[in-house]
Amino acid sequence: KAGVTQTPRYLIKTRGQQVTLSCSPISGHRSVSWYQQTPGQGLQFLFEYFSETQRNKGNFPGRFSGRQFSNSRSEMNVSTLELGDSALYLCASSENGQGYSGANVLTFGAGSRLTVL
Amino acid sequence: DAKTTQPNSMESNEEEPVHLPCNHSTISGTDYIHWYRQLPSQGPEYVIHGLTSNVNNRMASLAIAEDRKSSTLILHRATLRDAAVYYCILSDAGGTSYGKLTFGQGTILTVHP
Numbered sequence: 146k147a148g149v150t151q152t153p154r155y156l157i158k159t160r161g162q163q164v165t166l167s168c169s170p171i172s173g174h175r176s177v178s179w180y181q182q183t184p185g186q187g188l189q190f191l192f193e194y195f196s197e198t199q200r201n202k203g204n205f206p207g208r209f210s211g212r213q214f215s216n217s218r219s220e221m222n223v224s225t226l227e228l229g230d231s232a233l234y235l236c237a238s239s240e241n242g243q244g245y246s247g248a249n250v251l252t253f254g255a256g257s258r259l260t261v262l
Numbered sequence: 263d264a265k266t267t268q269p270n271s272m273e274s275n276e277e278e279p280v281h282l283p284c285n286h287s288t289i290s291g292t293d294y295i296h297w298y299r300q301l302p303s304q305g306p307e308y309v310i311h312g313l314t315s316n317v318n319n320r321m322a323s324l325a326i327a328e329d330r331k332s333s334t335l336i337l338h339r340a341t342l343r344d345a346a347v348y349y350c351i352l353s354d355a356g357g358t359s360y361g362k363l364t365f366g367q368g369t370i371l372t373v374h375p
Contacts, residue, residue: 149305176360176361177361178361178362187365187366187367188306188349188363188365189365190361190362190363190364192361193360193361193362194361195360195361200360200361201358201359201360201361201362203362235305235306237305237306237361239361246294246355247292247293247294247313247352247353247354247355247359248294248311248313248353249353250296250308250311251298251306251308251361251363252308253305253306253307254305255303255304255305256304256305
């Protein structure tokens, strides 16, 4: 099985621009989560999607948004980029169904490293 | 979210066992104990998880205290490839947990040749 694929792997943007990151989950996985990793804050949860619906959201401003398509692929968008948005953005997929148990395991991609100048 | 406490760093020699501790004194009855690790320049990687009983898989073993207030990840023979940041995470069921793992600072494991 192919793993979680994130594109692009690296990108550079300037303040005020917007960016869209893409994530293809493992085949058969319907849940996709997004995380931000910075040296100062560590790994922080952004949001989770299942069957094209956002089920959970972390504590991030509205500039951060996402969506999921019918094939479970997901995108996240950051508008009006700020210097502090420079980070590694990680996508993870899980094969959990409608319910969610604490036993669910996430498989992470390698991430998209965003640099905002 | 229930919190976990891990040492900031640990060191080991190659081919020796490594015991990585984690304290979670406020764990609830439905919290699963998960371990993930993150190698340099990669996303986190699942290692093992358990609820009450000790668990073994091809990567590691998880020893859970009888009162569940602490656990230990055991790498039986450390290799250089095991050098990573190891995260101990509690995961509960329920809507607020969908897709969400709360990562702490983790333990930086250094493996010496």
